[in-house]
Amino acid sequence: MSNPDTDKPVDLAEETPAWRLEPTRAGLPPLAAAQFDVASTEDSLELLVASTQELGDLFRVYAPGRKRDTWICNHPDDIKRLLVTNHRNYTKGVGLDRVKILLGNGIMVSEGDFWKRQRRMIQPAFHRKMVEQYAVVIDTALDNAQVRWDAAVHSSEPFDITAEMSALTLDIILCSIFGEDLAWLEKRMGGNNPFAVVTEHSARDLLFAYKFRSLAKLVVELVAARRAGQWERFDFLQMLMDARDKDDRPMPDREMVDEALTLVVAGHETSASALNWAWYLVATHPAALERLEAEVDAIDCVAVAQPGTASEPSISGPRSMTYAASEQLVWTQAVLKESMRLYPPGWLLTRRSVEEDVLGGYRVPPGTDVMLSPYLIQRHPTYWPEPEAYRPERFLPEAEAAREKWVYIPFAAGPRHCVGENFALYEMTVHLARMARRYRLEYLDEGPIPIEAAVNLRALRPLRFRVHFRKTP
Template sequence: MSRQVPLVAANSVLGSLQELRSDTLGAYLRAQRTYGDVVRFSAGPPGMRADVYGVFSAEGVQQILASQAANFRKENAVYTEIRESIGNGLLTSQDEEYRFQRRMVQPFFTQRRVNGYAAAVHLEAIAAAEKWSASPDGLIDASKEMAEFALRAVTRILFGSDIDTAIDVVRRNFPVLGDSVLRRGVAPLRIPRTWPTPANRRVAAAQRELYEVCDRIIAERSAAGDTGEQDMVSLLVQARGEDGAALDADAVRDQVLVFLLAGHETTATALAFSLHLLARHPEAQARLREEVDSVLGGRAAEAADLDTLPYVGQVLKEAMRLYPSVAIMGRRNAEAAEVEGFHIPAGSDVYLSPWVTHRHPDYWARPEDFDPDHFAPEAEAARPRYAWFPFGGGPRACIGQHFSMLEATIALATFFQRFELTAVDHDIPVGLAMTMQAMGPMRVRVTPRDKRPQRHSAGARTEGQGAAE
């Protein structure tokens, strides 16, 4: 017999509304520690109160994303806002529409195709490194720098020679849409988008400008036909299914906007926190540099190096464990369900949180510590599959996972061939938009490796000296 989900104690007037809005990640983490792996929040004023469920165990996550995926659908308010902001691409589409889109897009995300993007990623990584070398004080904000790097890399892959036309439009307008999605997605009442409020006008203008630049480039590619161009817009325009079906212009735009979101904001977060964590942990940084130097010997990182740079991969996975780009994932169940033995009524908003599961003491030794050896092969093999799920899982797992790891691995290898990093800011507050964001500066000092101070030999260095460096 199913058990009743424990209710999180809350304010008698607004329930858990204020806590969930002001400190969502903290509220989820405290609920798991106090009540267990399946919890219920009641939020809102009397007469408007709604229940929200949290599921935090690896086993529960697997049920929702994999074994019961057909019942747990992308039909909550946040996904509605994403659809209305950037269209109904792979991120938000469902059922036959999703399956059609996935079939059309899958050929562009095979390992072979994605490996072909390595040169474009390396080009942008070198450009970022050259910019850092010219910094007079050696200070960079890792969050801002990685946002720019990842945006340029994915825009180059999507738009090819039109990168400079598109990038400023994307840079200015995506944050406006992201803020709107978050604000409206969690609001108890949402003002219709057609009302001419200042916020609605800003969002409409941002969406219009973003759509216009995508539509123009798509139209140009369609008119040009098959010219041999290999940017992704050209490939999407030319794509045909087995029955000859094609994506229309709006559907191409929807996919492009999803790839812009997933291809730059998520990877930027992973890279920014990787740089900052390595800057705070010189022993891990030294181990990574040693691997990069030994394997690459000064040459450029290539796609094949994902398998030859295992510690770089461990660092990235550990950064994504501690700071998952998508810290909360929502679903709504069409029919009543049982998850981890608990009854969840039909039509419930159910939230998973990589932020919480990635800190679950049942799966992680020292869950709050940065330790890339959490992802040593033997440690990974000993954990449940869904103890770590920054890319989701099941039939809706992120199609761009290989691209994200390729981009991030090439970037880290390129940067640490050239620099040593030291943290200036240490405790970085985080918040939520469409993806996790650093809410303050994330400054690190970059020192070119050919200009670094003379060091003592490893054997003569004391523990205190190592920490100071």
């Protein structure tokens, strides 16, 4: 075995100090406080936080339900090794079977050469130059959202931002995947959005998986109709239809459906959750909000209008922003990045070792479940002064350059990092910029927000706001 960092042979005996962590099954388990089934119990996140405080950056927990140990890694060197330098030694881990029911063999769950082939075919569609082609889709979704937000200004009812972010990001991702044929799909479903189940059925259980997978047939029909009608389209589905592997072979329909459905799931709830937390945090931190408003007020707009009324919605800029222009909104992006530091939607990454490895000086046997948590490392007090404080300035360019690597991983890292990262950052920045120009949100509730750490990190109860028009800049 060699060390992929240095290519020198690793002497396991020399590198591995005496086992600090004894097997938990024989005799008295030394990690008694850390006996739970990570990611299967409702309080997994709380237990992980407490265990990390007590046991440090590398420890094991014994899951009685699965009768297995899980290693928890919360050190940048181990994160780098797992995700980057020795990523080939790790497949996706615990929870994969459940995700497979939902996503088939889509890119989120596939492995090995098949995953590599699919990734090569899909990745070009998420290049920043491609992503900015979706500006019209995003602007149209925001036009629709603006009608709802304008109505909320005039309503006496609290505005449920959690539901709104879910509706908006579903609108954006569906229109990006199916384009104008979303209407075709709706017609086939008697005028109903076939993907409404994504927002209406919030539990990610077997019933959801069953309902969601039943949409595969509909997508196959759409692909056939496009081929028969030779419809010219620009959307992610078309990209999947046109993609060719290195031997110039197209993706079979079954694979294409798995990938399209994967994009719906991967692209919706993550972005919805990130924006939900971002609005809450910025609304409750006046200095951050003031700076956000100052930055977005200074953007040149294609069309700017006075705040309208519910009956006369008007369009406010910025519209059709380039990708480069969205990156220049450094404070807006810092607001988003700091929100994802505190509340990373994908809060837990699971892996399983293929062969023996060494992490933090300890032997990892083959077949070991290993987990790392963006939530834990992104609140690690060694790398983040006052880790619980919301401070977007941590993500201004100078501060970012000075920070240790591998301690900020909301989109993971290495070859399996989020393929939709550019798209997500772009849609969220455009959304925040446009809405913060026109509205100010006032958070209505008090006290801590209970978190649901399931597949994604969600607020357990809807976040409610009063919506105000801002003074015209």
